[in-house]
Amino acid sequence: MAIDLTVNGTPQRVEADPDTPLLYVLRDDLGLNGAKFGCGLGQCGSCTVMVDGRAVLSCVTPILLMQGRAVTTVEGLGTAEAPGPMQRAFIEEQAAQCGYCIPGMMMRAQALLQERPDADDAAIRRALEFNLCRCGTHMRILRAIRRAADTMRHAETGAPSGRAG
Ligand code: FES
Ligand code: FES
Numbered sequence: 001m002a003i004d005l006t007v008n009g010t011p012q013r014v015e016a017d018p019d020t021p022l023l024y025v026l027r028d029d030l031g032l033n034g035a036k037f038g039c040g041l042g043q044c045g046s047c048t049v050m051v052d053g054r055a056v057l058s059c060v061t062p063i064l065l066m067q068g069r070a071v072t073t074v075e076g077l078g079t080a081e082a083p084g085p086m087q088r089a090f091i092e093e094q095a096a097q098c099g100y101c102i103p104g105m106m107m108r109a110q111a112l113l114q115e116r117p118d119a120d121d122a123a124i125r126r127a128l129e130f131n132l133c134r135c136g137t138h139m140r141i142l143r144a145i146r147r148a149a150d151t152m153r154h155a156e157t158g159a160p161s162g163r164a165g
Contacts, residue, residue, distance in 0.1 A: 005066045007032070008076030018064035022056075023047045025063050026073060034074035034103040038132075045131030048104035049073050055111040055127075074103035077110060085155065086110050089148035090141075097135035105131050109145045117153055121146070 004013050007030060014029050021040075026032045026049070035058050038046035042060040049058045050072040078084030083091060086106050096102045105128065112119050112127040119127070124145050133141065 001064075003063050003067050005068065006070045008072055014063065016063045018062060020063045021059050022049070022051075022061040022063055022066055022071070023058035025066075026058060026071070032073050032075050035107075036100055036103060038100070038104075043132075044101075044104075045108065046101050046104045048107045048131060050107055050111050053111060053114055055108040072107070072110075074106055077106065085151045086113075086145075086148045089151060090144040093140050093144035093147055095137055095140040095144040097133075097137050101131060101133045101135075102141075105133070105141050105145075109148065113145075113149050113152055117149065117156065119149060124149075 001018055002013055002015055004011065006012065007026070012030060014025050016025055016029065023035055023037060026035055027037070035049050036046040037059060038044035040059045042057045045057065047057055047059040048055050050056065051061070051066070051069050074087075078087045086109060090096065090102060090106060108128060108131055109124070112124065116123060121142070124142060128141070128145070
């Protein structure tokens, strides 16, 4: 069947079996390899993307449900040349070790901060508890998200960020 959706701001029409996971469509049909296949069972978070601003596990989300929806992947947060605030924060805190979990971490954090720009440390930890990192870089990931939150808040108010870089 044909599904019409928006991916990173671009309208897309995809032909797929209705049960096909969104993750497969993103990676195999649209060439967006940011979201990762980890467990394929909704248990690790490496496939996390945003759908209409909410964090969603794309490995267990059938494409059928994406009709008319707006999907954002890590590629939609910025580019290598012009990384967005979340991506920049992860780079500056050197949060990635192998990097496999990082796109999912960024997308869940992005969804949280868009909904709750003032999310405190406890809220960040709660939101991120679904996303696993087998390399154990959790503390750097948390620092990166705090940095991104700081940058995004100051961008909104126009005040200079308290952090260097
Ligand atoms: S690959 Fe989707 S939750 Fe693990
Ligand atoms: S950086 Fe390797 S799984 Fe998280």
